[in-house]
Amino acid sequence: MGLSFSALSSQEEEAAYRGALCLIRGDNKLVMTQEVLTGKLSLPGGTIEAGETPQMAAQRETWQETGMVVSVGRLIGQTPTALIYECVSESQMIAYSYQNGFGGYELPIWFAPDYGVETVSAMLVNPRLIKAEQYRYPEQWPLLADLFKVSQNQTVDYVAELHKAAPQFQQVELEWLGQLQHGVAQLKKSMPWLQNLILSGMVFNLPVVALVLFPLLYWQLGKPYCYKILFAMSVTSLLCLVGQQGFALPRPHVYQPALELYPSYGFAFPNLPIALWSCLGVLLWHVQQELTQRWVMRAWVGLFAWLSFASFYSGSAFLSDLATGALVGALVAWHIIRLDLKPGVNVENLLCSKSVWWGLTVACVILAIIWPQPIFTQWIALLVTISGLVTLLTPSSSSLSLRGVLLMIALLLLADQGISLLIEPFNHSSFYMLVGETLRYPVLILLFVLLARRGLKAPIVSSTY
Numbered sequence: 004m005g006l007s008f009s010a011l012s013s014q015e016e017e018a019a020y021r022g023a024l025c026l027i028r029g030d031n032k033l034v035m036t037q038e039v040l041t042g043k044l045s046l047p048g049g050t051i052e053a054g055e056t057p058q059m060a061a062q063r064e065t066w067q068e069t070g071m072v073v074s075v076g077r078l079i080g081q082t083p084t085a086l087i088y089e090c091v092s093e094s095q096m097i098a099y100s101y102q103n104g105f106g107g108y109e110l111p112i113w114f115a116p117d118y119g120v121e122t123v124s125a126m127l128v129n130p131r132l133i134k135a136e137q138y139r140y141p142e143q144w145p146l147l148a149d150l151f152k153v154s155q156n157q158t159v160d161y162v163a164e165l166h167k168a169a170p171q172f173q174q175v176e177l178e179w180l181g182q183l184q185h186g187v188a189q190l191k192k193s194m195p196w197l198q199n200l201i202l203s204g205m206v207f208n209l210p211v212v213a214l215v216l217f218p219l220l221y222w223q224l225g226k227p228y229c230y231k232i233l234f235a236m237s238v239t240s241l242l243c244l245v246g247q248q249g250f251a252l253p254r255p256h257v258y259q260p261a262l263e264l265y266p267s268y269g270f271a272f273p274n275l276p277i278a279l280w281s282c283l284g285v286l287l288w289h290v291q292q293e294l295t296q297r298w299v300m301r302a303w304v305g306l307f308a309w310l311s312f313a314s315f316y317s318g319s320a321f322l323s324d325l326a327t328g329a330l331v332g333a334l335v336a337w338h339i340i341r342l343d344l345k346p347g348v349n350v351e352n353l354l355c356s357k358s359v360w361w362g363l364t365v366a367c368v369i370l371a372i373i374w375p376q377p378i379f380t381q382w383i384a385l386l387v388t389i390s391g392l393v394t395l396l397t398p399s400s401s402s403l404s405l406r407g408v409l410l411m412i413a414l415l416l417l418a419d420q421g422i423s424l425l426i427e428p429f430n431h432s433s434f435y436m437l438v439g440e441t442l443r444y445p446v447l448i449l450l451f452v453l454l455a456r457r458g459l460k461a462p463i464v465s466s467t468y
Contacts, residue, residue: 020051020057020081020084020085020086021050021051021084021085022048022049022050022051022060022084022085022086023048023049023051023057023058023060023061023064023085023086023087023088024046024047024048024061024085024086024087024088025046025047025048025061025062025064025065025073025075025087025088025090026046026079026080026087026088026089026090026147026150026151026154027047027065027071027073027090027091027092027157028151028154028155028156028157029092029096029098029127029156029157029158029159030096030098030127030156030157030158030159031129031156032107032108032127032128032129032130032159033127033128033129033130033147033151034046034047034069034071034110034125034126034127035047035107035125035126035128035133036068036069036122036123036124036125036126037105037122037123037124037125037126038121038122038123038139038433039119039120039121039122039123039268039377040121040377040433040436040437040440041139041430041431041432041433041436042123042430043137043138043139043430043431044105044133044137044138044139045138045139046087046147047061047064047065047068047069047071047090047125048060048061048064048065048068048085049064049067049068050064057086057088058075058088061073061075061086061088061090062074062075062090065090066115066116067115067116067117067121068112068115068117068121068122068125069110069112069115069122069125070110070111070112070113070114070115070118070125071092071096071110071125072092072093072094073090073091073092073093074090074091074093075088075089075090076088076089076090076091076155077089079150079153079154080146080150082140082143082146087147087150089154089155091155091157092157095158095160096110096127096157096158096159096160097110097111097159097160097161097162098110098126098127098159098160098161098162099111099161099162099163099164099165099260100161100162100163101163101260101261103124103126103260105126105128105132105133105137106128106129106132107126107127107128107129107132108126108127108128108159108161109124109125109126109260110124110125110126110127111165111168111257112124112125113253113257118253118268118269119253119268119269119270120269120376120377121433123268124268127159130147130148130151131148139431140431163259163261164258164259164260164261165258165259166258166259168258169258170252172323173252173255173321173323176255176321176322176323177255177258177259177262179322180255180262180315180316180318181259181262183315183316184262184264184316184318187201187316198264201312201313201316201317202264202265202313202316202317203313204306204309204310204312204313204314205265205310205313205314205317205319207276207280207306207309207310208276208310208313208314208319210444211416211419214412214415214416214419214447215412215416216283217229217233217451218403218408218411218412218415218451219408219412220232221403221408221455222403222405222407222408223299224290226355226455227351227352227354227355228290228351230351230354230355231286231339231343231350231351231354232283232286233389234339234354234359234360234363235282235286235335235336235339236279236282236283237363237382237385237386238335238363239278239279239282239331239332239335239336240275240278240279240382241363241366241367241370241382242278242331242335243273243274243275243278243328243331244275244370244378244379244382245370246272246273246327246331247269247270247271247272247273247275248270248374250270250272251270252270252271252272252321252324253269253270253271254267254268254269254270254271254318254319254320254321254324255318255319255320255321256318256319259318262318263317263318263319264316264317264318265313265317265318265319267317267318267319267320271319271320271321271324272321272323272324272327273324273327273328273330273331274314274320274324274325274327274328274329275328276310276314276328277307277310277311277314277320277324277325277328277329277332278328278329278331278332279332280303280306280307280310280332281307281328281329281330281331281332281333281336282332282333282335282336283303283332283336284300284303284304284307284332284333284336285332285333285336285337285340286336286339286340287299287300287303288300289336289340289343311325311329339354355393356393357390357393357394360386360389360390360393361390361394363386363390364383364386364387364390367379367382367383367386368383371383377437377440377441380437380441381440381441381444384441384442384444384445385444385445385448387445388444388445388448388449389448392448392449392452396452403455410454411451411454411455414450414454415447415450415451415454418446418447418450419443419447422439422442422443422446422447425439426439426440
């Protein structure tokens with residue numbers, strides 16, 4: 004790769020590089036960040052923007068990713084695309100005394116501009132504990148390990164927690180959470196399976212659950228009501244994402260890392276998964292007389308309670324996050340139900356119309372301009388796909404059997420896994436990972452529609468596309 008320690012001889016040579024990185028050494032450990040899109044570790048730093056010097060870019064990117072204000076020192080190395088500078092924090096470095104899964108000591112970074120957007124976490128970690136494949140560019144890891152040895156060391160203050168930094172009402176919840184985890188830890192002595200049982204409820208937090216849920220809803224309720232549910236959940240998601248950006252309230256484990264029993268990052272007020280399950284529950288309650296399986300609502304109540312308890316117990320969400328999320332989801336669903344009850348208004352036809360979906364897409368584009376983040380880019384791709392299908396598809400009749408639904412679910416899950424395997428070789432690139440994740444759910448929606456229109460026939464429910 005032509006990696007070198009040699010200093011550059013001119014500004015022209017510096018200008019040939021696209022990126023700038025900061026190597027920060029504290030307490031004989033290296034500051035590293037874990038990326039959202041790739042899941043890999045990296046040094047703080049990024050792309051040199053127009054009008055910036057490499058030193059300015061290294062300083063800006065380090066602040067955005069870690070919340071640390073640094074002085075950029077000497078150039079100590081370079082990769083084929085980036086310059087590596089020795090950087091020193093301008094204030095006393097603070098880290099939590101709790102070690103994470105990498106063996107690192109996490110830094111408090113919830114106030115960093117890119118927290119939850121590009122950065123999952125930042126940590127101080129001994130380079131000897133990190134395997135080359137855990138780094139974003141494995142072939143460059145030996146160079147960084149050597150650069151670390153010749154870099155300047157700084158002192159670090161370690162703290163157990165920073166709960167006083169949380170809003171006062173959430174400080175009380177942190178105490179409750181600590182007591183709850185302590186109580187469950189005592190019960191684990193006689194019931195060692197209890198914690199795993201609780202945390203298994205977090206599976207309903209995963210987007211892949213939609214690949215199981217929507218074919219079942221389509222089978223039971225038909226296309227028009229599925230559009231109603233999909234529209235309500237799309238609006239709920241966008242409202243929650245806007246709320247999270249506005250309130251910027253992090254999760255419990257951000258203030259006290261020892262509370263994290265399930266991996267999560269970013270902001271959670273209001274809690275998005277709970278909002279979606281709340282929205283779905285209210286809509287199912289409204290139409291429960293049309294469900295052929297009467298146990299569905301009882302199952303929803305059980306799953307909702309399980310996920311809520313697991314989210315709080317695992318340190319992924321405050322009770323206030325959950326309550327606010329449930330309220331947002333319920334209000335969105337209730338407004339759609341109220342509209343449905345108005346005489347002369349056919350909500351199902353309205354929410355199957357192209358004008359409504361393209362309007363929601365335009366709203367999402369505006370949000371993406373205000374908050375240029377990957378999650379809004381992914382939502383734009385998803386809404387453009389749905390809007391395009393509503394606009395272009397001609398009506399056709401199809402019916403689904405239970406066997407057909409199960410086959411559809413299996414094919415969707417296989418396709419989702421296949422997409423993950425396809426993008427895995429590109430996990431060194433944030434751009435390619437963003438493209439892959441942005442295309443994931445549009446591709447799955449197209450597959451869902453294709454399978455539904457092919458029929459997978461049985462005389463259960465007829466739906467028209």
